[in-house]
Amino acid sequence: MMSDTDAATVHEKGRAVLLTAMMVLSVVAMSAAFVGGATAAQNARYHDDQTVSPGDIVYQGEDDFEFSDDFTRDTLNGVENGGAEGEQLEPPVPDTQPTGTYGDGDGNTVTVTSPRVTDLTINNVYDDGSVNAVDGSSISTGDADNMNVTVEYTFGDAEYIDISVEDESGTDITNQVIDDNTIEETGGSVGLDLSTEDAGEYTVTAQGAGNLDSGDAVETATVELRTDADLGLEVDTDSAVRGDNVEYTVSGGSDGDTHLVAIERSEFRDGVTADNAERVFRNVDDTEAVGVYPDSDDTENIDFAWAKVGIDGTTAVGQIETQYLDDSSVDVDVYDTGVDAADVDDGTDSIDDVSLDVSGGDIAIENPASSYVIGSEIDINGTADGSDEVAVFVRDNADWELVEQGIVVDSDGTFEEEDYVLSRDGGAGSDSLSLPGTYRFGVIDQSDADEVMDDDNTISTSDFNQGTSTTSSLRVVEGELTVDHVSIIDGQVADGETLSIRGTAPGQDSVYVSFYGPRGTYDRIPISTDSEYVFEEEDIQVGNNLGPQLGTDTSISQGTVYMSVYSKGRDNVPGDGSVDSVDGGTVEQQFVSMYKQLNEGSTSQQQVMERIASETTQDSGSDDISRLFQFRYTDPQTTIENVSSASAGEGTVVTGETMTVTGVTNRQPDDNTITVEVTEGPSATQFDLTSAEQWGADGRWNVTLDTEGIEPGTYTVETDDGDSTDRADIRLTAEPETVADGGPDDENSDDGQSDDTVDESSDGTSDDSGDDTADDTSDEASNEISDDDGMPGFGIAVTIGALLAAVLALRRDDRHH
The missing domain is CATH 2.60.40.10 (Immunoglobulins)
Structure with missing residues (x-):
């Protein structure tokens, strides 16, 4: 009797034997399945009368087959969720049979799919066994003796592939150019020989060898056959201007072949270097290499320039750089495939040539x-x-x-x-x-x-x-210095205000504005020109522009001031390029030293001006240019000159007529406003407050006030420019008054406005005090007292200017009081 331990041992041994048997059976089954599958892949059932077994693929349009005995019925139904549910399948399979999985209901199934030729390639087979696809392109008859047709397709388990060839007329020449036109497996090929055929387009067709001969189971490809005599060369233009890039085309060769294109040295331009000769052909498009033969650093040793081009499809395209060719008719040659530069040098004839007329450019x-x-x-x-x-x-x-x-x-x-x-x-x-x-x-x-x-x-x-x-x-x-505008108002510049200036200085990067103060102070500021050599600055400070650079005060005192606008001449050097009595340093440093000496010394205004001129415009050999201006630098001032109406004299206004108030100022119009107000009188509060915002270089301004409904009487008119004020008393009458000659009003009128005063105080601009005064902004520079190429004549000019300024000041003071 066995013990429990022995029973367990026997049980485990039995279990192991059972597992081993199951593994052996599995291996046998797998091997059988593998062998069966391999057999199916290697044999087309159409040609071997094979039946369709469970697990096989059948194709739309397939005929002449039977289901194997493994199936329990001859008609199969679409399997649930198999893509063909509700459909039935039996031989022959229609071209429109729905694709999907079909079965007999007992687990035996087949799959229906579309047959397809996935690739058809026509190859040129070289001697070394390599191939080059030529379908869709061309091949010469000389290369067409060793070709093949390769096909890949999806239905190798059902049928073989048949290859057929037709010429341009549609004639089937398959038996003439192919020995065996059947391909028995995907990726297989058949030989093709077109070398004895005429030039033209040939069509190759691949399709199933049985019933699968429609739809995607058919594929075609073409190849252009050219004779060797068809190889040609063309240029895209018969003539070119030297320097143009001219395109050339080699046609009639076989796809993948290379050809040499050459131009002889005699066509080169005189003086072309060896490096330039290598650029006669451009390495672009289908060009594979360029060069000269023989290779040399000396153009005299070169026989020709060459380019190797590869046929891509039916043509090869390259370019010629005519820059290096003679302005004449240039010959370009193309050679057969296999001809290299050494063969050309040995006298091998070209297949074709073309002439290109090159002309010199304009x-x-x-x-x-x-x-x-x-x-x-x-x-x-x-x-x-x-x-x-x-x-x-x-x-x-x-x-x-x-x-x-x-x-x-x-x-x-x-x-x-x-x-x-x-x-x-x-x-x-x-x-x-x-x-x-x-x-x-x-x-x-x-x-x-x-x-x-x-x-x-x-x-x-x-x-x-x-x-x-x-x-x-x-x-x-030579360049000319012009000053079109300087904002000197009525011959004056108000202390604390800035100047604006505009002009042209052709050929100069900048000009320099200098101020000569009445106490001998010298100040200077540069102004840059723009791309049109126009200089313009709106806020030029009168004085102390140079001070920070010199470390000394260069403020300008009130009084008569001279201002110059200066530019260097054509040599772009001030004066003769050096400053007397100043040693060492650059020219700029020497001038800065001189400026410091002038401001720290006790020189007069006249001496400073003469010293500057001696080192610039009046220096030996100098071509410097300068323009000189004069103004009185004084307190801000705005005065009333006249108050009147149309039918009344100065100082009198008739009620109901427009009151016109005119005056003169030395303020800058762009920065200031003159307000006019009636401050005292019986109906003073009924007058509107008005202002003048624009006036010309003569400083004359005017405003108008409405007197309609104003009570007659004596009134006070007051002006205010923000820094100074002025007052004038007027009489407002109901009727015009008759004034006797020589009466007080005439005297007031004469004192209030003098033509002499105007002439002395300005550069001759209009003294019109009418309504258009505000528009007189004058584009010409005022108060210029020298327009020659220097500042000589300073002595007489300055003396006369000072006298005029003194007279002007006295007249203004008298007029004001």
């Missing part, structure tokens, strides 16, 4: 036009078709002298050198242009200039004219 100058101001900054520009770069020259005497070279020509044929000072920034030609005169200004193709330019950067007239060039006449003039 150059035109747009700027500078006809004149140039010495020292001015301009843009040199124009057009230069056919050039990569241009150079600028000027002719002085017999030869052309270089100004600037290497100016790049853009792709649109234009060139421009911006912000260029012709008289300073270039070579020897710039030195010539720093002197007034009339010159020939020329632009020449840079490569032409390089060929003939001497070591001293000059070109003879004949060489310049033979190159691609153009010339124009250029008149060079």
Whole structure:
């Protein structure tokens, strides 16, 4: 009798045997399934009369098959959730049979899907076994003897693939060009030989070898067959301007083949370097390599330039850079595939050639036009078709002298050198242009200039004219300093107010405004010019502009002040470039030292002006320019000159008529307002408060007041400009009064307005006190007492100016009181 332990042991052994048996059976089953599946993948049932077994795939349009005995019925139904639920399946399978899973209800199923040819490729097979696809492109008859057709498809378990070939007329030539037209597995191929056929387009068709011959189970591809004689060369234009990039096309070759295109050295432009010769062909588009043969650093040793292009489809495209070619008819050759540069050098004939007419480009100058101001900054520009770069020259005497070279020509044929000072920034030609005169200004193709330019950067007239060039006449003039506006009001500037100034200084980056105070103080401030050489400043302080730099006070005292506007001449140097009695340092440092000496010394106004002039406009050889102005620097002042109406004299207004109040001020109109108010009188409160906001350089202002309904009587009119006030008493009458000659009113009228006073106090601008006075802002500078090229005559000018200023002050004081 077995013990419990023995029973357990026997039980475990039995269990192990059972598990082992189950594993063996599983392996056997899997092996059988694998073998069956492999057999199905390798054999097409249409050709081997195989039945469809459970788990197989059948195809839309498939016929001539039976279900195996494993199925319990001949008609299968769509399986739930299998994509074909509610559908039935039996041979033959319609082209429109819904795809999905079908079964017999006992677990045996098949899948219906669409048959497809997924890829059809026509290859050119090379001697080394490599292939190049040529479907959709071309192949020459010389290469067409060893081709194949490769097909990939999805229905290899049902049918083989048949290959057919038709020519351009639709004739089936399959048996003529293919020995065996059947492909038995996906990825397989058949050989194809078109070498004996005529040039034209051939169509290759792949489809099922049985019933699967429609829809996606059919695929076609074409190949263009060309004879060797079809290889040709074309250019996109028969003529080009030197510098253009000309496109060429090689046609008639086989896809993937390479061809050599060449231009002989005799077609090169004179003076082309070896590096430039290598650029005759551009390495663009279908170009695989460019170069020269033989390879050399000396152009004289080069026989031709070449480019290797690869046929992409039916053509190969490249470009020629005509910049380096002679301006003549240039021959371009193309060679058969397999011909290299050495073969060309040995005399191998080209397959085709083409001629390209290259002409020299045209150059035109747009700027500078006809004149140039010495020292001015301009843009040199124009057009230069056919050039990569241009150079600028000027002719002085017999030869052309270089100004600037290497100016790049853009792709649109234009060139421009911006912000260029012709008289300073270039070579020897710039030195010539720093002197007034009339010159020939020329632009020449840079490569032409390089060929003939001497070591001293000059070109003879004949060489310049033979190159691609153009010339124009250029008149060079000195710059003129103009001052269009200075805001001196009635010959005065009010203490504490700023000046505005505007003018032009062609060729100058800046001008300098100087103030000469009545006690010998010197002050100075620079004003920059804009791109049009216009200078304009609205808030120039009178005095102490220079003080912070000098470390001393340069405030201007009240009294007669002289102001100069100064610019350096064409040499861009003040005076002769140095300051007498000041040693060391730069020119600017020397002038700063002189300014400090003047302000710390005991020199008079006259001496300061003469000293500045001696180092600038009156220095030896100086071409500096200056404009001189005079004004009285005094307290702010606004006065009433006249109060009247249309039918009454000065100081009298008729009720109902418009009261006009006129006066004169030395205030700046942009910064101040003059208010006018009737402050005393029987009906003073009935008058409106009014103001004047604009007046001209003569300082004359006017306002009007309505007197309709105002009670007659004596009234007081008062003005206020914020710093000063003035009062005038007037009589408002009901009727016009007749005034006897020589009466008090005439005296008041004469005292209130004198033409002499106006002439002495201004530069001759209008003394009209009517309504248009406010619009008289005068674009011409007031109080200029010297418009020559310097400040000589200071002695007499200053003396006369001082006397006039004194008379003016007395007249104003008298008029005011």
